[in-house]
Amino acid sequence: MRYRHFPTVTLALGVVLLVDVLRVFLPAVITIFGQAASTPAELLGAFAFGWFLLALAAPALIRRVGARPVTLTAAVLLVVARLAVNGQPGGPLQLWLATAGLLAGLVWLAGAAATTDRPVPGLALGLAVGALLHTALDTYRSAFFGDWPAWLAAVAVSGLFLAGQARPASAAGPGGVRSWLLAGPALLLAGMVALSPAVARTATSYQFGLLRSDPADAVGVATVPLFGAAPLAVAVGGFLLAALASPRRGAWRWLGPVALVVGAVLVALERGELLLPAVLLSAVGLGACLASAGAADGGTRGGTDATGAPGPDHGGQDPAQGDGGGQGRAQDGGGQDPARAAGRRGYAATAGMLVFAVAAVAYYAAYDLGHPNAGVPVAVAVLVAAVALATRPAPPRGPARAGGAAGRPAPGPLRPSLPPVWTAASAAVLTLLAAVASDELLSASNRDGPPETVRVVAYNVRMGFGIHGRFDPDALARAAAGADVVALSEVDRGWLLNGGHDTLDLLAERLDMPYVFAPAADPLWGDAVLSRWPLDAARTRPLPAVGAPTGAQALGITVDFSEDVRLAVVATHLQPPPGEDPVVQARAVADFAVRYAAGRPLVVAGDLNTEPGDPAFAEFTRAGLVDALAAARPLPTSPADAPRQQIDHVFVTPDLTAGEAAAPPGTASDHLPVAVTLTLPRG
Structure with a gap:
């Protein structure tokens, strides 16, 4: 693996771990803190939302202490909590371990944002790898009492993540705020529909059920399908291809946002036969929106270049701390204090996760409180689409200005940090194999x-x-x-x-x-x-x-x-x-x-x-x-x-x-x- 790929892979593995912790934390709030539906829904929502709100303090902590120690400590705590949760038989300990893992994961995410100004490849790869692992492990063995393959996967992901996290972070430029803002909404839409193995399987069971039934009678029912999660391979491949490829320009740049919003509208209609097109449209649309948001991240000098390699200006300095006790230098490429830029990205990442929490609570609390919720995924999709359309692809970066790192060669044109076609095709094939292997023909x-x-x-x-x-x-x-x-x-x-x-x-x-x-x-x-x-x-x-x-x-x-x-x-x-x-x-x-x-x-x-x-x-x-x-x-x-x-x-x-x-x-x-x-x- 080339050095320039380590930041992307490390971020991807961290996303996988954070998603796994979330997949334990959210149901633990309902079934453990909720005490078998006897706890008011408002209290459940406040408990869940409070931890995301608390994470807003992470960027200030990072600025005071430094990105590297905070991020590395949070990464270790995330891994410990993730592995500990896997061995818990339920009860209060499971809830509090998952809560600790969630808070550590949110702090780690803020730290990663402080040191990464081009997060889209890592975020996209992390969501895709998470979907692949969840498919291969039947969605539950990766988080709840997995057998030895699940333990092996968890330990491997955790070990590689910590190894990558231990490497010194490259200095980051002032970009990346919009991409980090979309991390939480992207995680929500991916988990709710776009990259969910369970939703893909259910969607297929509505469209291609194998049991005999009169179509005139069976309106709205689903029956067992063959290779039910196979469409997820198309969704994962399309998502990665759209996220890693160069974004469209002109009128074509509307295609991704429109596809995402249309997919969310199909979900809002709450009809089983519309789930499959909703999965595919939202997956490709979400990837395209991430690519558009990320296109503006490489237009400033001083950070990682478009491939993820270190840029010329900072020399490995912690971007959350400038010279002389946190007074950062104004950088030539954008004239912005690197500590302030790191803080903005950190707040953007935690704010995006707040969007995740608010939308998740608003959507699922409706089934206890009775308020309409069909518009929630549409609103989140519109937010993502608006951010994507508000960005403009950054122009290729020119040679260094006087007063900067004079004499260094200018970075080349922007290009993705991972090969889009090969990465997307590999992920699609692996997801398809996992889907086929995890299916059993019922008789x-x-x-x-x-x-x-x-x-x-x-x-x-x-x-x-x-x-x-x-x-x-x-x-x-x-x-x-x-x-x-x-x-x-x-x-x-x-x-x-x-x-x-x-x-x-x-x-x-x-x-x-x-x-x-x-x-x-x-x-x-x-x-x-x-x-x-x-x-x-x-x-x-x-x-x-x-x-x-x-x-x-x-x-x-x-x-x-x-x-x-x-x-x-x-x-x-x-x-x-x-x-x-x-x-x-x-x-x-x-x-x-x-x-x-x-x-x-x-x-x-x-x-x-x-x-x-x-x-x-x-x-x-x-x-x-x-x-x-x-x-x-x-x-x-x-x-x-x-x-x-x-x-x-x-x-x-x-x-x-x-x-x-x-x-x-x-x-x-x-x-x-x-x-x-x-x-x-x-x-």
Whole structure:
């Protein structure tokens, strides 16, 4: 590796580590600090936002102490926290380690900004490498209890990062403020949609699902795809090619910003079939906007040149400290105090991360507070596009002026620090291989004829997080072991807030069951049905909101045991306003389920947020359904560590005989699953 590439690679590796810490910190705030949804959303947002606000003090600390000691110390703390989090089984320690890692990462980012005036290649490469690693490690093993390949990757990234960080930093010129301002927004858009393996997989499952279903009925549902994350390879390649290539000029420079905004608008429409073009457009558009912002960074002398090599003027001096106790010299290329320029970049980086925090809190808090949030990604995309369009590519730098480093050769024309085509193509191929390697072909079969009994499990999986805040799909699979049909509630398929995991795909692989998914809150969050038997005729119905902030739906699916034996299954998660019984939603589900079954045996299962004897519970029995868990009552399921409430249920038609009802203990979610064996009717 050439010396000039070390700053870019070191910055990229630091971005990978910071993203990994964020992917633990954000869900830890919800599941550990949040105490199973009992903590007000406003307090959760204040806790998360406060650490980003605290990081605003980092540039002042750097100016007083110096960029090198602060940055190196923060880098070490970031690595220690990152590796320590990987071995935690959840609980308060995981939360505080992730918090310490986040704060250290933000301080490191401010220090990196102080010494780097051309960050775009490093930022872009870091986001792309992070997406590649998350794809190869199934999105969760890189941050939560990874096996030895995950540990090996974490240690390798950390070691290389510290080795690069230990090298003396080249002096930086006065540019780079706009590029650093976009670091936080770029990280948000990349994690929410553009470079998310889980979102790419989910988008593919809406467009190219493999299960049989009537297209007229299956509006809005997603089924298991083949090579689901493969489109991410196109997104990563397009993003890197756009970010590392020379930016377009004239009217062409509008293409990237327009693509980014259009991609964000497609996300805001909250339709699953639009997710795939949203991923591809936002990826290429985001890369092009970063390139435009970075084009102005190389127009001043005195810093790194366009390749990342040191410029002629500073001689390796810490740019956060000038001559004589911090009084920096005015530089020939821009006439600006280098300490002041370093401070501006540091504040720009921390301000960009504040944008990340504000936008993330505003977007995801809507599902607790009920305010509109579709415009948040659009607003962030417009901000990025505006910054990109406000920049002008810097002219090639001329020879040194008198009074500067006279006699040195003038830097050549601007060119990217990494070869764009080869870098983008290599990243795309590696991402594609990782996507294919991480996919498993799920199988459903009825070749042995219809069974006599069917084991049905209903499980609220809380986005995959256990009662102690640990993400553990293996524990979820053990809790549902032995089931023939599984109805899931609170299924997350790529929310950045929850770490960017496709919980449904991870669980389906472990159970070897194909699935059908129906969105409730947005295309990435809802309910699902998995089965060992073929699934057909999917249909979903939105439920009345009745004042609840989070949406709800009812998913109907038919399990085909044979030509003559079929079972209708309806999965739902009722979402009443706080303190109210979901009578209206229960009535809507019961009516939908009876009409969907059309006389066939029927199962209605899920987290119904109502207890036996409540009015909503009575809506199901009034529709002619039977409580399949009645023989095992009382059967509390929530909270999982000390269950008191009976709110997870299975209802069936009288032609199905229920037996062996149970709520297996465990803490893989904040609910216990409920399981029951049903004897199918004959003749």
